[in-house]
Amino acid sequence: MVDVRYDIAFRLYPYEKVPDQDLPPKRHPVVIVGGGPIGMALALDLGRKGTPVLVLDDHEGVGQGSRAICFAKRTLEIADRLGAGQAMVDKGVVWNVGKVFHGDDQVFEFNLQPEGGHKNPAFINLQQPYFEKFIVDEIRKAQDDGAPIEIRGCNAVTGLTPAADHVVLTVETPDGHYQVEADWLVACDGARSPLRDMMRLSFDGRVFEDNFLIADVKMTADFPTERWFWFEPPFKDSGQSALLHKQPDDIWRIDFQLGWDIDRAEELKEENVRARVDAMLGEGVAYTLEWTSIYTFQCRRMQAFRHDRVFFAGDAAHQVSPFGARGANSGIQDADNLAWKLDLVIRGLAPERLLDSYSEERVHGADENILNSTRATDFLTPKSEMSQIFRNAVLALAREHAFARPLVNSGRLSMPCVYDGLSLNGPDLLDGPKRTRVGAPAVDAPLGESHLLDHLPEGFTLLCIDASAPDLEAVDGVSLTHLNLSAEGNPLLADRYLGDAEGAVYLLRPDQHVVARWPAVSADEVRAAMQTALGKDVGCP
Amino acid sequence: MPLNLEPNIPDPDGFYDLLLAAHQGLSKDESDALNARLILVLANHIGDVDVLREALTAACNRSE
Numbered sequence: 115m116v117d118v119r120y121d122i123a124f125r126l127y128p129y130e131k132v133p134d135q136d137l138p139p140k141r142h143p144v145v146i147v148g149g150g151p152i153g154m155a156l157a158l159d160l161g162r163k164g165t166p167v168l169v170l171d172d173h174e175g176v177g178q179g180s181r182a183i184c185f186a187k188r189t190l191e192i193a194d195r196l197g198a199g200q201a202m203v204d205k206g207v208v209w210n211v212g213k214v215f216h217g218d219d220q221v222f223e224f225n226l227q228p229e230g231g232h233k234n235p236a237f238i239n240l241q242q243p244y245f246e247k248f249i250v251d252e253i254r255k256a257q258d259d260g261a262p263i264e265i266r267g268c269n270a271v272t273g274l275t276p277a278a279d280h281v282v283l284t285v286e287t288p289d290g291h292y293q294v295e296a297d298w299l300v301a302c303d304g305a306r307s308p309l310r311d312m313m314r315l316s317f318d319g320r321v322f323e324d325n326f327l328i329a330d331v332k333m334t335a336d337f338p339t340e341r342w343f344w345f346e347p348p349f350k351d352s353g354q355s356a357l358l359h360k361q362p363d364d365i366w367r368i369d370f371q372l373g374w375d376i377d378r379a380e381e382l383k384e385e386n387v388r389a390r391v392d393a394m395l396g397e398g399v400a401y402t403l404e405w406t407s408i409y410t411f412q413c414r415r416m417q418a419f420r421h422d423r424v425f426f427a428g429d430a431a432h433q434v435s436p437f438g439a440r441g442a443n444s445g446i447q448d449a450d451n452l453a454w455k456l457d458l459v460i461r462g463l464a465p466e467r468l469l470d471s472y473s474e475e476r477v478h479g480a481d482e483n484i485l486n487s488t489r490a491t492d493f494l495t496p497k498s499e500m501s502q503i504f505r506n507a508v509l510a511l512a513r514e515h516a517f518a519r520p521l522v523n524s525g526r527l528s529m530p531c532v533y534d535g536l537s538l539n540g541p542d543l544l545d546g547p548k549r550t551r552v553g554a555p556a557v558d559a560p561l562g563e564s565h566l567l568d569h570l571p572e573g574f575t576l577l578c579i580d581a582s583a584p585d586l587e588a589v590d591g592v593s594l595t596h597l598n599l600s601a602e603g604n605p606l607l608a609d610r611y612l613g614d615a616e617g618a619v620y621l622l623r624p625d626q627h628v629v630a631r632w633p634a635v636s637a638d639e640v641r642a643a644m645q646t647a648l649g650k651d652v653g654c655p
Numbered sequence: 656m657p658l659n660l661e662p663n664i665p666d667p668d669g670f671y672d673l674l675l676a677a678h679q680g681l682s683k684d685e686s687d688a689l690n691a692r693l694i695l696v697l698a699n700h701i702g703d704v705d706v707l708r709e710a711l712t713a714a715c716n717r718s719e
Contacts, residue, residue: 283674448689500687503687503688503691504691504694504695506688506691507688507691507694509697510688511695511696514698517696517699518695518699521695607656622669
């Protein structure tokens with residue numbers, strides 16, 4: 115028996131018995147447990163690179179409920195690299211304007227006003243089931259093109275035994291259990307990660323004593339496509355804060371902060387949810403309730419995201435509050451980070467210790483997200499009388515004075531992580547723009563009718579802008595593709611990659627992060643930087 | 656510029672008067688809120704985070 119934990123929105127991978135279930139355990143290079151957005155993105159990335167991957171999911175498709183709804187530009191860029199980005203942007207709701215209220219009064223209004231020259235918007239709102247479906251759609255296309263990806267639905271992992279150079283999994287199915295061997299295992303099995311428990315690994319952090327009620331309502335009312343956030347909302351029984359945000363299909367996400375001592379079952383009764391929503395939307399607004407849920411949250415992470423042959427990614431590895439949209443967005447960066455490293459190690463092109471940098475870099479990312487999300491939570495739910503006084507002082511001043519508005523924190527929206535000062539970084543010898551420094555992900559820029567990121571090839575790239583590069587097409591068997599551009603007549607490209615320099619050479623990793631940059635460079639220097647990025651640097655432990 | 660802990664207000668008594676006058680007739684809650692707003696306004700004016708950190712240290716290390 116496989117437990118059904120939730121209802122399915124899209125039944126994308128129905129259970130099918132496979133011959134392996136009646137055979138001795140078969141060895142797989144990579145097994146991913148959990149077919150959520152992170153597991154599927156990782157499977158797609160590995161499969162596109164030609165590395166065989168097996169996904170085991172204990173359900174037969176994508177779960178219901180909007181859950182993560184805010185997807186950031188970096189996530190869309192990663193999805194674009196995987197071929198799934200356009201479908202997300204086409205379906206998603208693009209928004210820029212946010213309004214912050216305190217009680218009845220508007221405190222201020224902001225506009226994310228995305229700067230020009232990027233293919234993707236700063237944010238889209240899209241229900242998580244769509245996000246997941248678009249990735250699985252792309253997996254199906256990749257499979258048709260021969261990508262070695264296999265998804266097994268209704269396959270629940272119930273046991274894990276580490277061996278010297280692999281792990282053995284026990285998998286429960288409607289036809290009984292069988293075993294699978296994995297050279298490498300990636301746990302993408304969510305915040306309650308059963309695999310983490312099976313390995314008796316801790317997941318420590320801070321618990322926030324608060325409950326949030328989500329109500330997704332469907333209505334055709336004429337609210338603008340804006341993010342509205344209330345501190346101490348004026349409508350009846352709405353708690354300490356509330357949020358109204360638009361999703362596709364005329365669905366609106368409404369969040370109410372209910373406090374700690376509540377009766378969950380009582381609060382989730384339709385008439386009680388409706389009473390709150392009615393008070394917020396006003397009398398006479400017709401709507402249907404699409405999905406409701408009450409959640410609590412914690413800010414915590416595992417000590418390390420690699421444990422020998424097992425990796426943890428997404429919510430299984432780290433959990434944050436929802437303020438700032440840093441859950442799914444950071445998980446996608448985990449997948450982006452791990453895929454190329456695992457691929458190169460499996461092919462024997464990089465040493466195993468390259469895999470330790472996954473933990474180093476993504477722990478760095480998780481700490482940044484936990485810090486931001488904890489600060490937002492402290493502003494939203496002041497923990498002492500004095501923090502409440504300061505919070506309300508900020509809100510009072512923000513109405514009149516611009517200086518106080520940056521202090522208002524209703525969530526600092528997810529920005530791409532920069533791997534400042536970490537092991538895989540090479541030299542930064544260009545006196546160039548800060549945003550494209552070593553460790554940062556490449557920043558998009560216009561290129562004629564298209565955009566820079568669309569032109570970046572798979573794998574390592576030597577990006578030469580008004581500079582010549584040494585004749586070097588591979589380092590230790592890992593290929594290096596050249597992309598030669600000119601910033602002449604392209605001020606945005608110059609602004610983002612050259613600054614005051616006349617030309618520049620950038621070495622980019624397969625996940626588009628900058629390894630090193632120079633005003634001019636020799637073959638030896640590029641080779642050395644690439645070896646550092648492959649985890650071969652002798653200075654590296 | 657380091658935090659100035661030497662006398663810097665030309666008319667100390669006049670300033671003290673202004674401060675108390677602003678709180679005149681306020682309840683404890685209103686005064687607390689006023690103080691918080693005042694701290695935020697002044698902190699923004701100073702802007703320099705090193706000076707602010709020094710000021711916080713100076714305020715925390717008071718002898719009573």
